[in-house]
Amino acid sequence: MSSLPVLDVQKLKTYFYLEQGLVAKAVDDVTFSVYPGETVAIVGESGSGKSITALSIMQLINKPGRIVEGSIHVKDKDLLNLKPKQMTTIRGNHIGMIFQEPMTALNPVFTIGNQITEMVRKHKKVSKQIAEQKAIELLRIVGIPRPEQITKEYPHQLSGGMRQRVMIAMAISCEPELIIADEPTTALDVTIQAQILDLLLEMQKRYNMALLLITHDLGVVYEYTDKVIVMYGGQIVEQAPTKQLLSLAKHPYTKGLLSSLPKMDEDVERLGTIKGTVPAAYNFPVGCRFSTRCPFVMEKCKQVNPELLQYDTDHLVRCHLYEEGGERQ
């Protein structure tokens, strides 16, 4: 990890300007980096800002949303100061993206071969024949049987797992340094999920890419990632190496999430719960954003939002309990 990060996000703020002057702070002061060959997970519930973080990196934020502050670097390129046309070459060449729903991410009126060759030719100056060869080769790499035939088929003719393999083939077509996968297996059955995640990791090793995996599934996080970022209310509330975070979770939110999972290896009569629901992004509570649901809430939490503190080497936590003089310090 001595080298420079592939992705470096500093103090990123993405706000949505809604009607009646409301401002939804979907991503609010997020800082993290991803190194070559590393797999980093962003976990959180719906509305935590994890997907908006990914879309901000790809600069796919549309009105009324806007990146208000911060910087995003991929290698030495400062993405927020690029022209739209320059950004197009970054997407695909340097960052590949895989979305949750492969049926909506693929164009239904073009064949699979068409869509991959278009992608290849957009980023590399090659002839049509060479691009077609490349498409077949890519499909073979991602484990699609009969790739010559599949290139002539349309997305609806493939199963969900196969479509996701096509998405992966397109994402790796230009050998990017970074792959962002937003809930890539949420729409898939568990046996297919295992196939797809194994494939993603295999591709990552093969091309030495960094992988940013956005998910809500802590089981997936445990088995497939090196580092975890937990998001709540548009902010990072905890960050640590995967094993450390799952065994020594510090933030009350992370602890709550872990205890609410049904366990496969033990029987519990009742699951732990986090009371209430995620607050809306335009109506966060004053002070700590988790204070309305936190079982350890203190007076201070309702007034001051805590800073992201270094609890241990590589282990960051945003909670007053761990501040100097705090209870758990």
Add this chain to the structure above:
Amino acid sequence: MTMVTKQQGAIDEKRSIDEDVLVDVRNVKKYFSIKGGILQKTVGQLKAVDDVSFTIRKGETLGIVGESGSGKSTLGRVLIRLLDPTSGQIIFNQTDITNLSQRQIRPIREDMQMVFQDPFASLNSKMSIEQLIEEPLLVQGKLAKPARKQKVLEVLEKVGLRKDDLQKYPHEFSGGQRQRISIARALVLNPNFVICDEPVSALDVSIQAQVLNLMKDLQDDLGLTYLFIAHDLSVVKHISDRVAVMYLGRFAEVAPKKQLYENALHPYTQALLSSIPIIDLNEENAKKERIKLEGDLPSPANPPSGCTFRTRCPKVHDRCAIDRPELIEIEKDHFVACHLYSER
């Protein structure tokens, strides 16, 4: 042939006198016709549920797991007669409901209710919460207005919503709260059997835990019997007493949950269990061996001959293509449909 029928008769007799059994499903099949050509002739059969038999005892939760296309949702709909079975028998509370007309089945539906997956689609957005919960009572038409209002309040409290919520509309609630409303709607008629079709799969984990706890509490309070359909094996394990694993319209394995999760016998169940990513922080546990399944679920319109799992099975042998394995009891209450165990 006569002997077989006689034997079958004896079993039937034995089963029907067992008063603990609330739901008794015998050889139920549900085929959908595939139409094609300009004359819209039937060109094939989609065997969504293909010869399934099981019983659910009073107060028990039977979980049904399977991948998409396994027929688990169709089975739930057939049980409550939202769909008519192609053949077979459904006996609910000692009454054969297989061939009852919609009018005849209405009083029985008071006792069997359903909670659906998507709380955004299953609630009419133009009705207030009070109207939504009251609607089943109006359909049944037994209670006068004051008694209805009383009942609505009672159920509302049971599912953990407040009186102020009555005049609100579904869009004002989060997914978890909407699922509470769906549960209230199902419970307002005092059913003793509730079919839950993926009731928590659209919810975040912390909310999912709230709803699962609520369902368990209600079961204890009201003595409910559940059929719990889901694709998430850890959720099914948490809530069920017994679990059935479905593959392409058939049961592959049925067992009490402890046996199923600790000693799965069917290669499909074994593969399913090994595919779930779980958090296992105990360093001493050996890293689990993942059984990789090749390919996708075959189409139920054109299932493989013999054992339908054979095209993906790591332990396939010659016999699997020829004979269809029957569900046999390996140990007490543990049934499996696989030739590996039938050749003894």
